[in-house]
Amino acid sequence: MQGNIACAEGALAAGCRFFGGYPITPSTEIAEHMAVKLPKLSGTFIQMEDEIASMASIIGASWTGKRAMTATSGPGFSLMMENIGFAVMTETPCVVVNIQRGGPSTGQPTMAAAGDMMQCRFGSHGDYSVIALCPSSVQEMYELTVKAFNLADRFRVPVFLMADEIIGHMRERIIVPDTVEHHERKSLQPGVLPFHPDDDQVPGFPEFGKGFGVHVTGLTHDERGYPCATNPKLHEQLVMRLYNKVEQARKEIADYEVTNPDAELVFVTYGSPARSVEQVLHDTPGKKIGHLRLKMVWPFPEHAIREFHDAARFIIPELNLGQIAREFDRHTSVPVVSVPKLGGELHLPSELKKLIGVNE
Amino acid sequence: MSYEDWYRQDRLPHIYCAGCGNGTIINCTLEAIDEMGWKKEETVFVSGIGCSSRAPGYIVTDSLHTTHGRALPFATGVKMSRPEFHVVVFTGDGDLAAIGGNHFIHACRRNIDLTVVCMNNQIYGMTGGQGSPTTPLGALSTTTPFGSAEPAFDLCELAIAAGANYVSRWTSYHVKELTKAVKKGMETPGLSFIEAMVQCPTNYGRRNKFKQVLDQVEYIRSHSMMRQKYLQLMEQGGAVPDNTIVVGEFINRARPAMGVPR
Numbered sequence: 001m002q003g004n005i006a007c008a009e010g011a012l013a014a015g016c017r018f019f020g021g022y023p024i025t026p027s028t029e030i031a032e033h034m035a036v037k038l039p040k041l042s043g044t045f046i047q048m049e050d051e052i053a054s055m056a057s058i059i060g061a062s063w064t065g066k067r068a069m070t071a072t073s074g075p076g077f078s079l080m081m082e083n084i085g086f087a088v089m090t091e092t093p094c095v096v097v098n099i100q101r102g103g104p105s106t107g108q109p110t111m112a113a114a115g116d117m118m119q120c121r122f123g124s125h126g127d128y129s130v131i132a133l134c135p136s137s138v139q140e141m142y143e144l145t146v147k148a149f150n151l152a153d154r155f156r157v158p159v160f161l162m163a164d165e166i167i168g169h170m171r172e173r174i175i176v177p178d179t180v181e182h183h184e185r186k187s188l189q190p191g192v193l194p195f196h197p198d199d200d201q202v203p204g205f206p207e208f209g210k211g212f213g214v215h216v217t218g219l220t221h222d223e224r225g226y227p228c229a230t231n232p233k234l235h236e237q238l239v240m241r242l243y244n245k246v247e248q249a250r251k252e253i254a255d256y257e258v259t260n261p262d263a264e265l266v267f268v269t270y271g272s273p274a275r276s277v278e279q280v281l282h283d284t285p286g287k288k289i290g291h292l293r294l295k296m297v298w299p300f301p302e303h304a305i306r307e308f309h310d311a312a313r314f315i316i317p318e319l320n321l322g323q324i325a326r327e328f329d330r331h332t333s334v335p336v337v338s339v340p341k342l343g344g345e346l347h348l349p350s351e352l353k354k355l356i357g358v359n360e
Numbered sequence: 361m362s363y364e365d366w367y368r369q370d371r372l373p374h375i376y377c378a379g380c381g382n383g384t385i386i387n388c389t390l391e392a393i394d395e396m397g398w399k400k401e402e403t404v405f406v407s408g409i410g411c412s413s414r415a416p417g418y419i420v421t422d423s424l425h426t427t428h429g430r431a432l433p434f435a436t437g438v439k440m441s442r443p444e445f446h447v448v449v450f451t452g453d454g455d456l457a458a459i460g461g462n463h464f465i466h467a468c469r470r471n472i473d474l475t476v477v478c479m480n481n482q483i484y485g486m487t488g489g490q491g492s493p494t495t496p497l498g499a500l501s502t503t504t505p506f507g508s509a510e511p512a513f514d515l516c517e518l519a520i521a522a523g524a525n526y527v528s529r530w531t532s533y534h535v536k537e538l539t540k541a542v543k544k545g546m547e548t549p550g551l552s553f554i555e556a557m558v559q560c561p562t563n564y565g566r567r568n569k570f571k572q573v574l575d576q577v578e579y580i581r582s583h584s585m586m587r588q589k590y591l592q593l594m595e596q597g598g599a600v601p602d603n604t605i606v607v608g609e610f611i612n613r614a615r616p617a618m619g620v621p622r
Contacts, residue, residue, distance in 0.1 A: 049462055059426075064437075
């Protein structure tokens with residue numbers, strides 16, 4: 001199965017019943033697959049006039065209680081930024097898939113990159129926190145898409161699936177489970193104000209059409225949902241809650257794989273470069289090499305670094321100029337070596353071996 | 361029931377300036393809804409950004425006050441997901457015709473079953489009176505200090521060309537006609553576009569020689585011409601006075617529509 005199709009199948013298995021999108025390479029297969037499958041499941045597929053409208057449409061659909069998704073790549077992702085911020089501010093669960101390609105601008109439509117990792121974290125204006133998942137196989141395109149929906153509903157945030165052209169277009173054999181985990185969106189209890197948070201800092205969801213009569217606004221709002229944009233204390237409280245509801249759960253929801261935690265030399269990867277590193281580990285059985293593979297990059301799991309208690313050097317191959325290496329570096333005193341690669345191709349295992357002094 | 365029952369009493373007072381025409385348009389829309397007999401829990405208001413877009417916040421139903429220009433794609437998501445909902449969009453000339461222009465023509469092309477009420481005050485009121493795509497040629501605003509050099513959009517003709525099923529234009533003076541038009545739009549499957557010309561004394565009127573609120577309302581009234589009369593004049597080659605506001609029903613047709621409840 002192709003990675004993009006696995007993503008679409010994972011979304012359908014997770015109960016996604018609304019897809020609003022706009023064609024863009026290398027993500028288009030996701031929209032095409034949803035266009036075929038959603039009508040048969042009484043779902044809605046709509047091709048919007050641009051990515052701004054796509055993002056808007058899934059937010060609208062989400063408020064009617066549907067699991068909703070869009071898929072895009074860099075240029076479309078840039079267009080979505082304002083409405084992503086609206087989803088953050090209004091606490092609208094939704095899933096945004098970014099099959100990353102080379103940028104800036106139109107760049108390399110058919111080549112892989114991971115240049116949007118910071119954009120997904122900080123791209124919309126204002127302070128907030130989000131969740132971003134990074135698959136490194138077709139199997140994970142399926143599994144992490146399911147997971148993205150569950151996290152979106154639990155935290156009421158946009159969740160990003162940050163894949164790349166390689167994973168999106170790769171074909172691999174995968175195991176499709178009979179059932180997938182499904183965490184229901186927590187409903188607003190009658191008598192509770194629509195934006196009054198529970199202990200987990202997340203308010204119950206007042207679905208449209210259930211008689212809650214909720215006003216949803218991107219303006220700073222009080223717990224009734226009413227605009228209240230000039231109260232400094234209220235604004236601070238709201239933004240801190242939006243930030244903390246994700247950040248306080250970062251340890252609990254962290255998702256990563258640790259290989260050889262007692263190694264001195266440790267590779268750190270997310271997305272497709274993990275595959276090159278796995279080849280290096282496979283080819284050098286006599287050498288103890290560690291590998292920290294992040295399946296969730298945001299919120300950043302800094303505690304995972306301490307799993308490698310003997311680490312003397314972290315090596316981070318990325319398909320960008322070191323976006324996550326820089327984030328990693330600020331959480332450790334151990335030397336961090338960034339191995340950026342631009343152009344759209346993966347790091348060759350031989351390049352990485354040469355870097356750590358292993359001769360072929 | 362009356363239109364007053366649709367207001368969120370605990371949100372008053374509203375933010376509109378004294379003499380603003382928007383309240384009249386909201387009243388007319390709520391009156392039309394009340395006559396339609398819609399249920400509150402099945403009605404959703406959607407808006408973008410601007411003075412007009414603050415309206416859903418004063419209404420008791422579920423509502424989305426979204427980003428600038430994007431009300432229509434948000435409303436598309438709501439309506440296509442739940443066609444049984446009645447979805448009404450409040451927008452303004454800047455929101456709909458400038459930043460949201462592309463969404464406007466595509467919503468009309470799809471002919472999605474929405475009722476779109478545009479409060480056209482010919483200015484950006486919320487940000488202090490900048491020129492908009494419907495500011496008349498020669499009119500003064502903070503960004504057209506020597507008179508607007510740009511010809512204005514005719515939003516109704518735009519909606520017709522793009523495919524909307526129902527199109528009407530009235531003004532804040534013509535409350536009975538406007539209410540009827542909004543109701544007719546609500547009854548028509550597909551996209552209904554009702555443009556309401558409104559006075560903006562604070563940011564348009566005072567820069568364009570309307571000393572009193574009623575001066576601008578009177579100007580709007582006296583420059584209004586029924587569409588039938590306008591078409592007759594055009595056919596006969598007669599002279600149409602400058603700055604004529606063509607009012608009435610522009611079109612009522614049955615193109616294939618989307619999001620219509622089964």
